[in-house]
Amino acid sequence: MSRPLVAGVDSSTQSCKVVVRDAETGALVRSGRAGHPDGTEVDPAAWWAALQKAVADAGGLDDVAAVAVGGQQHGMVCLDERGDVVRDALLWNDTRSATAADDLVSELGGGQAWADAVGSVPVASFTVTKLRWLAEHEPDHARATAAVCLPHDWLTWKLSGSRELADLVTDRSDASGTGYWSAETGDYRTDLLERALGHVPALPRVVGPGEAAGRTPTGALLGPGAGDNAAAALGLGAGPGDVVVSVGTSGVVTAIADRGSRDGTGAVAGFADGTGRFLPLVCTLNAARVLDAMARVLGVDHARLSDLALEAEPGAGGLVLVPYLEGERTPNLPDASGSLHGLTLGSARPADFARAAVEGLLCGLADGLDALVAQGVTPHRALLVGGGAASEAVRQVAPTVLGVPVDAPPPGEYVADGAARQAAWVLAGTDAPPAWALADVASYRSKAVPAVRERYAAARAAAYPAG
Numbered sequence: 001m002s003r004p005l006v007a008g009v010d011s012s013t014q015s016c017k018v019v020v021r022d023a024e025t026g027a028l029v030r031s032g033r034a035g036h037p038d039g040t041e042v043d044p045a046a047w048w049a050a051l052q053k054a055v056a057d058a059g060g061l062d063d064v065a066a067v068a069v070g071g072q073q074h075g076m077v078c079l080d081e082r083g084d085v086v087r088d089a090l091l092w093n094d095t096r097s098a099t100a101a102d103d104l105v106s107e108l109g110g111g112q113a114w115a116d117a118v119g120s121v122p123v124a125s126f127t128v129t130k131l132r133w134l135a136e137h138e139p140d141h142a143r144a145t146a147a148v149c150l151p152h153d154w155l156t157w158k159l160s161g162s163r164e165l166a167d168l169v170t171d172r173s174d175a176s177g178t179g180y181w182s183a184e185t186g187d188y189r190t191d192l193l194e195r196a197l198g199h200v201p202a203l204p205r206v207v208g209p210g211e212a213a214g215r216t217p218t219g220a221l222l223g224p225g226a227g228d229n230a231a232a233a234l235g236l237g238a239g240p241g242d243v244v245v246s247v248g249t250s251g252v253v254t255a256i257a258d259r260g261s262r263d264g265t266g267a268v269a270g271f272a273d274g275t276g277r278f279l280p281l282v283c284t285l286n287a288a289r290v291l292d293a294m295a296r297v298l299g300v301d302h303a304r305l306s307d308l309a310l311e312a313e314p315g316a317g318g319l320v321l322v323p324y325l326e327g328e329r330t331p332n333l334p335d336a337s338g339s340l341h342g343l344t345l346g347s348a349r350p351a352d353f354a355r356a357a358v359e360g361l362l363c364g365l366a367d368g369l370d371a372l373v374a375q376g377v378t379p380h381r382a383l384l385v386g387g388g389a390a391s392e393a394v395r396q397v398a399p400t401v402l403g404v405p406v407d408a409p410p411p412g413e414y415v416a417d418g419a420a421r422q423a424a425w426v427l428a429g430t431d432a433p434p435a436w437a438l439a440d441v442a443s444y445r446s447k448a449v450p451a452v453r454e455r456y457a458a459a460r461a462a463a464y465p466a467g
């Protein structure tokens, strides 16, 4: 008899990826992907269409015993009483709710009050701020909202085939990114939700780690799923001392912790992980797309951009890119734009521009690592993942900027893998996830070059004195 298969889905900002793996060994059997539309406001139907396309590309799910969905965090999906979507979802990188975030923070008495209540200080990314924006700008839509859920919750619900709002489920990791659920207490803060939206809609039931969340119409078990960062940690088998650095659409620095965090400055979000522990996390809005943008400016592809960056000396001849091309979330500067500093005749070279892009995005992530350390995380190594981690320049420059040893697993779909591992866990019904073999890592051990961060800090302070 053939061994059971499980599937994991990553519904991320730019695309949907599906992996089908052997439930016992974790061996990859097949995979598929499909693109998502651009924009920070998306009709959830586009995610469902992409999921079906990616599933078909992966050979279907008919022979799969369990499936779980990982997804981009925070996105606001509002449903009416009939279960129809009220309006397009606002994504984590949509900054229109920045003023709503400021208002909510001051109404509660400041950042520390929020950190004490839900582990995090909400910025425009958080669902709670999007709901306040909705109440203020689209009151009809706010009134019509009978349930609120997140992208991965909605896709799990679609996979279940149910139309009942009472069947919505989520997990600790994604619930902790809403701004109205506390990872420390495990409870919804419906008072904060009501403060934002004006009423308390139906909310997904928070399913515990490794617990089944239902079945698909064809009988496959459904896992609770996870936010993409928690799923990546599960897919990588990250443990104490590991810091996961993801260079995707977002830049993310995160660690597994035994206790929740309460950073009143808002730099570190106090999220939950996918195994019952905690996931202190720093997220920037500007990561892989900084490389996309610089490659476009220089008229080269990613491979050439990487070669150019490695041709330049550390410090890019004095050129510094502060890469806030989409505004920024950490530091909280939603209206910022990028800026170049130190341009001279000497540094007006494609190689220095390429290097400045790589160093600039890594400096933003290094600031994030400092914030995690300030919350008690002791990093022994960084695990480098996400689309941008395919860049050899990012890999080689990372230890010089982050100041810790860097291990890069082979390019892969670690969020989808984490979701698949969760599906295997649910199928096995064990206390802990199955021990799947992990891929070999490539190690990067260059010494730190502190001058790069010092010049970056000076440029950032000059451009954004309040940041």
Ligand SMILES: Nc1ncnc2c1ncn2[C@@H]1O[C@H](COP(=O)(O)OP(=O)(O)O)[C@@H](O)[C@H]1O
Binding pocket: 012, 013, 014, 015, 247, 248, 249, 250, 288, 289, 291, 292, 302, 303, 386, 387, 388, 389, 390, 391
């Ligand atoms: N070799 C590469 N070098 C640098 N960036 C890359 C490379 N390959 C892909 N990317 C970029 O990585 C990003 C996609 O990464 P991914 O982690 O899949 O994003 P997300 O999960 O946010 O959808 C895109 O912006 C893409 O252009």
Ligand SMILES: O=C(CO)[C@@H](O)[C@H](O)COP(=O)(O)O
Binding pocket: 012, 013, 014, 071, 072, 073, 074, 092, 125, 177, 227, 228, 229, 248, 249, 250, 251, 252, 281, 283
């Ligand atoms: O907002 C966050 C984390 O707080 C982001 O990490 C999103 O979860 C989007 O992830 P990607 O699609 O960029 O991987």
